[in-house]
Amino acid sequence: MKKILYIDMDNVLVDFNSALNRLPNEMREKNEGHLDDVPGVFALMDPLDGAIESYHQLAGWFDTYILSTAPWDNHTAWSDKLLWVKRYLGASAYKRLILTHHKNLNHGDFLVDDRTKHGADQFAGELILFGSTRFPDWPGVVAYLHSHSIES
Ligand SMILES: [Mg+2]
Numbered sequence: 001m002k003k004i005l006y007i008d009m010d011n012v013l014v015d016f017n018s019a020l021n022r023l024p025n026e027m028r029e030k031n032e033g034h035l036d037d038v039p040g041v042f043a044l045m046d047p048l049d050g051a052i053e054s055y056h057q058l059a060g061w062f063d064t065y066i067l068s069t070a071p072w073d074n075h076t077a078w079s080d081k082l083l084w085v086k087r088y089l090g091a092s093a094y095k096r097l098i099l100t101h102h103k104n105l106n107h108g109d110f111l112v113d114d115r116t117k118h119g120a121d122q123f124a125g126e127l128i129l130f131g132s133t134r135f136p137d138w139p140g141v142v143a144y145l146h147s148h149s150i151e152s
Contacts, residue, residue, distance in 0.1 A: 003149060004108030004125075005062035006098075009081060010036075011114040012130045013051045013066070013088075019044035036071045042080035047088050050138035057142055059092045061149040066097045067106060069118045110148070112141055 010016045020028065020035060022044045031038050058064055066085055070077040078099060085097045098106060104119030113120045114130040121127065128135055128144065135141050 002061070002063040003110065005058060005064045005145065006067035006103070006106060006108055006111045006113075006123075007055065007058070007064065008111070008113040008115075008120075008130070009066060009068035009084070011048070012112055013048060013055065014042075014045045014084065015048045016045060018046040036077065037074045039074065039076045040080065041074075042070075042077045043083060045084065048138070052088055054138040054142050055089055056092060058145060061146065062110070064092075064096065065106070065108075066093060067103055067111065067113075068097070068099055069101050069103070070099045072101075110145065112145075 007013060016036075019041050023035070023038060023041065027038060028035065035041060055064070066089070068081060070081055081099060082097060085093050100106070100118070102119045103111065103113070104122035104124065107124055109125045110128060111120060111123045111125060112128045112130050112135075116127070116129075128141060130141065131137075135144065
């Protein structure tokens with residue numbers, strides 16, 4: 001049986017900042033400090049470098065899910081995240097998107113996340129902190145997970 005892997009979206013699969021340059025100036029100024037509440041902003045984001053190839057590789061080795069949080073005050077973020085997953089990850093992510101503010105309630109072996117918020121710090125498996133010194137980018141994460149993908 002494959003091990004279970006969860007992957008976060010914002011600043012892990014998704015380049016959050018890529019959308020901000022695409023917002024009109026007045027909208028950026030009006031929502032300064034809470035840009036994740038701008039309607040439609042999650043539809044404008046590019047994948048992070050290496051994220052798509054890494055996802056497909058990992059999906060071959062693990063039972064892989066996308067585990068993300070959508071802002072409570074931005075209802076379009078919930079559908080934008082679904083559309084993003086369909087557009088960029090396609091069939092290998094079919095019905096594998098989980099949106100939650102309680103990531104620790106999902107059981108599994110690994111969680112790749114750039115933050116410890118929304119229960120990531122209480123995840124029962126191993127938290128791989130994306131963007132940390134140990135795991136600065138996708139190649140390092142993929143290499144580490146590959147060496148831990150086989151059930152021992
Ligand atoms: Mg994130």
